[in-house]
Amino acid sequence: xxxxxxxxxxxxxxxxxxxxxxxxxxxxxxxxxxxxxxxxxxxxxxxxxxxxxxxxxxxxxxxxxxxxxxxxxxxxxxxxxxxxxxxxxxxxxxxxxxxxxxxxxxxxxxxxxxxxxxxxxxxxxxxxxxxxxxxxxxxxxxxxxxxxxxxxxxxxxxxxxxxxxxxxxxxxxxxxxxxxxxxxxxxxxxxxxxxxxxxxxxxxxxxxxxxxxxxxxxxxxxxxxxxxxxxxxxxxxxxxxxxxxxxxxxxxxxxxxxxxxxxxxxxxxxxxxxxxxxxxxxxxxxxxxxxxxxxxxxxxxxxxxxxxxxxxxxxxxxxxxxxxxxxxxxxxxxxxxxxxxxxxxxxxxxxxxxxxxxxxxxxxxxxxxxxxxxxxxxxxxxxxxxxxxxxxxxxxxxxxxxxxxxxxxxxxxxxxxxxxxxxxxxxxxxxxxxxxxxxxxxxxxxxxxxxxxxxxxxxxxxxxxxxxxxxxxxxxxxxxxxxxxxxxxxxxxxxxxxxxxxxx
RNA sequence: GGGCGCGUAGCUCAGUGGUAGAGCAUCUGCCUUUUAAGCAGAGGGUCGGUGGUUCGAGACCACCCGCGCUCACCA
Numbered sequence: 186x187x188x189x190x191x192x193x194x195x196x197x198x199x200x201x202x203x204x205x206x207x208x209x210x211x212x213x214x215x216x217x218x219x220x221x222x223x224x225x226x227x228x229x230x231x232x233x234x235x236x237x238x239x240x241x242x243x244x245x246x247x248x249x250x251x252x253x254x255x256x257x258x259x260x261x262x263x264x265x266x267x268x269x270x271x272x273x274x275x276x277x278x279x280x281x282x283x284x285x286x287x288x289x290x291x292x293x294x295x296x297x298x299x300x301x302x303x304x305x306x307x308x309x310x311x312x313x314x315x316x317x318x319x320x321x322x323x324x325x326x327x328x329x330x331x332x333x334x335x336x337x338x339x340x341x342x343x344x345x346x347x348x349x350x351x352x353x354x355x356x357x358x359x360x361x362x363x364x365x366x367x368x369x370x371x372x373x374x375x376x377x378x379x380x381x382x383x384x385x386x387x388x389x390x391x392x393x394x395x396x397x398x399x400x401x402x403x404x405x406x407x408x409x410x411x412x413x414x415x416x417x418x419x420x421x422x423x424x425x426x427x428x429x430x431x432x433x434x435x436x437x438x439x440x441x442x443x444x445x446x447x448x449x450x451x452x453x454x455x456x457x458x459x460x461x462x463x464x465x466x467x468x469x470x471x472x473x474x475x476x477x478x479x480x481x482x483x484x485x486x487x488x489x490x491x492x493x494x495x496x497x498x499x500x501x502x503x504x505x506x507x508x509x510x511x512x513x514x515x516x517x518x519x520x521x522x523x524x525x526x527x528x529x530x531x532x533x534x535x536x537x538x539x540x541x542x543x544x545x546x547x548x549x550x551x552x553x554x555x556x557x558x559x560x561x562x563x564x565x566x567x568x569x570x571x572x573x574x575x576x577x578x579x580x581x582x583x584x585x586x587x588x589x590x591x592x593x594x595x596x597x598x599x600x601x602x603x604x605x606x607x608x609x610x611x612x613x614x615x616x617x618x619x620x621x622x623x624x625x626x627x628x629x630x631x632x633x634x635x636x637x638x639x640x641x642x643x644x645x646x647x648x649x650x651x652x653x654x655x656x657x658x659x660x661x662x663x664x665x666x667x668x669x670x671x672x673x674x675x676x677x678x679x680x681x682x683x684x685x686x687x688x689x
Numbered sequence: 690g691g692g693c694g695c696g697u698a699g700c701u702c703a704g705u706g707g708u709a710g711a712g713c714a715u716c717u718g719c720c721u722u723u724u725a726a727g728c729a730g731a732g733g734g735u736c737g738g739u740g741g742u743u744c745g746a747g748a749c750c751a752c753c754c755g756c757g758c759u760c761a762c763c764a
Contacts, residue, residue: 196699196733197699197716197732198699198714198715199699201715201716250724250725252723252724252726252727253720253723253726254722254723255719255721256720256721257720257721257722257723258721258723259723259724261724272721272722274721274722275721289714289715301722303722304722304723305722305723305724307722307723307724309722311722323699324699324700324714324715325699325700326699326700326701326714327699327700327701327713327714328700328701328713329724329725330725331724339725341701341712341713341725342700342701342712342713342714342725343700343701344700344701345700346696346756347756348755348757349756351756360700402764403763403764404763404764405763447764449762449763449764450690450761450763452759452762452763453758454764455763455764603764607764635763663764683756684754684755
C-alpha cells in the first residue's frame with residue numbers, strides 16, 4: 186500500500202500518527218532506522234536475572250503498552266521471545282524523552298540500558314538511550330494482559346475477529362502470542378521430520394509443480410497456462426508419479442515436502458494448497474512402512490513436544506508403538522455382518538441406506554465400500570490405527586494384495602477419526618498399471634471427474650523396471666493440527682485462503 | 690451449494706422502532722519505580738452494502754457481500 190492510500194484511510198488515529206511523524210522529523214528523529222545491534226532478548230533476561238542484573242544490554246522490539254507518569258514512563262517491549270518492561274526517565278535520556286512522547290503502542294524501538302528489578306518486582310531494562318526503529322502509523326488492536334498472584338493470565342480485549350486474524354496474520358502474530366507458538370511448533374515438526382529422513386538415508390528432491398498431466402491422487406486440479414509453450418498445465422495434486430520415476434532411476438529413498446493443490450471446497454480440514462510429505466523406499470513393502478510411520482511420528486512427537494501421549498480435543502491419544510492394525514473388510518464384516526467383497530453393489534447400497542446414506546448412481550463398488558467404512562468404522566478410530574487393504578478400484582497405483590483377491594496392499598493411518606497418512610506397496614508391474622489406468626479412463630467416461638488420467642511417460646518409466654517399493658503420503662497440516670491441538674487447518678497455515686474482498 | 694449464527698468507534702462489546710453507547714486505545718492537563726497505573730477533561734461512527742416498510746430503521750423485510758459453525762461435496 187502506498188503512502189497516499191494510507192493517508193486516504195481517513196481516521197483520526199492514523200492522521201495523528203502522521204502528525205507525530207512530522208513532529209519527530211522536526212526534532213531530527215529518524216522514524217525508520219537502518220539497523221540496531223540487539224544483544225539480548227526478553228525471556229533470556231527474565232530467566233537469568235542474577236546473571237544480567239545491573240549489566241548493560243541492548244534490546245529491541247515493539248511497544249505493546251505504555252504507562253506515562255510525567256517525567257518518567259514505563260513501557261512493555263515485545264521481541265521474538267516475549268515481553269520485557271523498560272523504564273525511561275527524562276533526567277537520563279533527555280531529548281529522547283520528548284521524542285518518546287510522540288511514540289505509540291506498535292512502534293518499534295531499540296533500548297540500551299541496564300537490567301534491574303522494580304519496587305514491585307518486575308525485571309526491567311532501565312534505559313540510558315532510546316532509538317526509534319520504525320514508526321507504526323496504523324493502530325494495532327490493544328490486548329491487555331493481567332497476571333494475578335496465582336499466575337493466571339487474563340487477556341482483555343483480545344483481538345478475536347477470526348476473519349481479520351486470518352486476513353491480517355501479521356497483526357494476529359503481533360497481538361496473539363500463542364499463534365506464534367503454533368507456527369514455531371509447525372516449523373520444528375517439519376525440521377524434525379527432515380532430520381529423521383536424512384538420518385534414514387533419504388534424499389530430498391524437488392519435482393515439478395507445473396505438470397502437463399496431473400495424477401497420484403483423486404482430486405480436481407487447478408489449471409494454468411504457459412504462454413510461450415502455449416499449453417495448459419496443471420498444478421500438481423500429488424508428487425507421487427515423479428517421485429516413483431526417481432525410484433526407477435535408482436534413488437532408493439527419496440522424499441519431498443511441498444505444496445499440493447486441489448481445486449475443491451474449503452473447510453476446517455481442507456485448504457486449496459496444503460503441505461504434503463511423500464516418500465518412497467525401494468525394496469520395502471507396506472508392512473515395513475507401517476513401522477516406519479510409527480517411528481517417524483513418535484520420534485517427531487518426542488523431539489518437538491517431549492512426549493508421545495497427547496490430549497487432543499479432550500481425548501487422550503497415545504502415539505506409542507505399536508499402533509493398532511485392522512483390515513478394512515474384516516472390520517466391516519465385524520461391524521455390519523456383511524462380507525463386502527462378495528456383496529453386490531445393491532447389498533452395499535442397502536447397508537448404506539440402513540444408516541441413512543443415500544448414494545448416487547454410478548459409484549463403483551469400491552467407493553460404496555469406502556463410504557460404508559467412513560460412516561461406520563472411521564469415526565471410532567480414536568487411537569492411532571492403521572486400516573489396511575483397500576478395494577482395488579480406489580487405488581490405481583497400489584500393488585494387488587498378495588493373497589486377498591480384489592484388494593490392494595494399502596493402509597491409511599487414522600487418529601481421532603481423521604486420516605493422517607496414506608501408503609501402499611507401490612504397483613511396479615507395468616502391464617497391471619496400464620490395465621488400471623484403462624479402467625480409470627472408463628470411470629472418467631462414466632462421469633467420475635476425479636479418476637486418474639493415463640500417464641504414458643510414467644508407464645514408460647515403469648517398463649524400464651521399477652523395484653518393489655513402499656510409498657507414503659502424510660498431510661503435514663493435519664499432522665500439525667493434531668500435535669498442536671488446533672481445531673482448524675486455518676490455524677496451522679499462516680495465510681489460509683479466503684474469499685477475495687472487493688472493497689478494502 | 691443447503692441450514693443456523695454473526696457483522697455497531699482502532700480493539701472487545703451493549704443497544705428489540707423514537708437524539709448512536711461503555712471499557713480499553715487516542716487527544717489535552719497533572720503526575721520521576723508504574724503495571725488493565727491514577728486523577729480531571731475532550732474528540733472519535735457510511736451501525737457490512739443496496740433497496741424496501743414506516744411519520745421515524747442500528748433494530749423490521751428483501752437481496753447482496755464477508756466471516757464462523759454445520760451438513761453435503763471433498764481426502
